[in-house]
Amino acid sequence: MADDGEEYGVPLLNRLKTGYSACVYQPLASLEGDCATGESDMAYWLMKSEPDEYGWDDLLRDGSTEWTGVRNHAAAKHLRAMKKDDRAFFYHSAIAQPCIVGIMAVAREWQPDGEEGKWASVKMTPVEPLPSPVTLKAMRAEGALSDMATLKQSRLSVSPVREDEWKHLLRMAGA
DNA sequence: GCCAACGTTGGC
DNA sequence: GCCAACGTTGGC
Numbered sequence: 001m002a003d004d005g006e007e008y009g010v011p012l013l014n015r016l017k018t019g020y021s022a023c024v025y026q027p028l029a030s031l032e033g034d035c036a037t038g039e040s041d042m043a044y045w046l047m048k049s050e051p052d053e054y055g056w057d058d059l060l061r062d063g064s065t066e067w068t069g070v071r072n073h074a075a076a077k078h079l080r081a082m083k084k085d086d087r088a089f090f091y092h093s094a095i096a097q098p099c100i101v102g103i104m105a106v107a108r109e110w111q112p113d114g115e116e117g118k119w120a121s122v123k124m125t126p127v128e129p130l131p132s133p134v135t136l137k138a139m140r141a142e143g144a145l146s147d148m149a150t151l152k153q154s155r156l157s158v159s160p161v162r163e164d165e166w167k168h169l170l171r172m173a174g175a
Numbered sequence: 176g177c178c179a180a181c182g183t184t185g186g187c
Numbered sequence: 188g189c190c191a192a193c194g195t196t197g198g199c
Contacts, residue, residue, distance in 0.1 A: 048185085050185090071183095072184090072193095072194075073194085093184085093185060093186085094184080094185055094186080096187085098185080098186070098187095136186080153192085153193080154184080154185055154186065154191095154192075154193095155183085155184050155185060155192065155193060155194085156193095157184085157185095
């Protein structure tokens with residue numbers, strides 16, 4: 001079981017849940033409380049990372065992370081559009097079974113990343129893991145997700161997710 | 176401003 | 188590890 005993409009499946013999530021409840025459960029309540037404006041215009045995103053480099057369990061361990069290193073103009077544009085408390089799926093890429101494994105929130109809006117001043121990074125914090133990960137394969141099989149930016153352009157590491165797509169994915173994840 | 180060459184990313 | 192897709196660079 002530990003020899004291919006399955007290691008990023010349910011067994012890993014079970015392991016993560018433990019660490020999650022142990023160290024970072026508080027964001028949900030405080031984030032909801034911050035929405036004083038009443039009507040939510042919260043946006044949704046999908047952010048990719050190679051778990052060999054930085055995965056969901058690293059984010060749980062750290063409590064939050066600066067999402068640096070994005071060097072694609074379209075992705076950088078999305079980073080600059082992200083607002084505090086927006087939600088984002090954490091997607092594990094470049095593994096045998098690429099999949100969405102958890103939900104993050106924008107903890108702080110963008111700041112310059114790098115010397116050139118043309119790139120941006122945001123600060124992200126974990127909200128909760130998905131009950132079961134949603135694989136890329138499963139996403140591709142869903143007609144309701146056929147417009148998703150990440151499916152149309154696989155190399156885009158930060159992409160918007162529509163509200164209907166977000167809800168659909170949550171249902172697929174058993175959330 | 177076009178386009179060929181090249182580099183990088185990400186899925187398989 | 189390979190290859191397709193995409194972005195960037197540089198010659199013209």
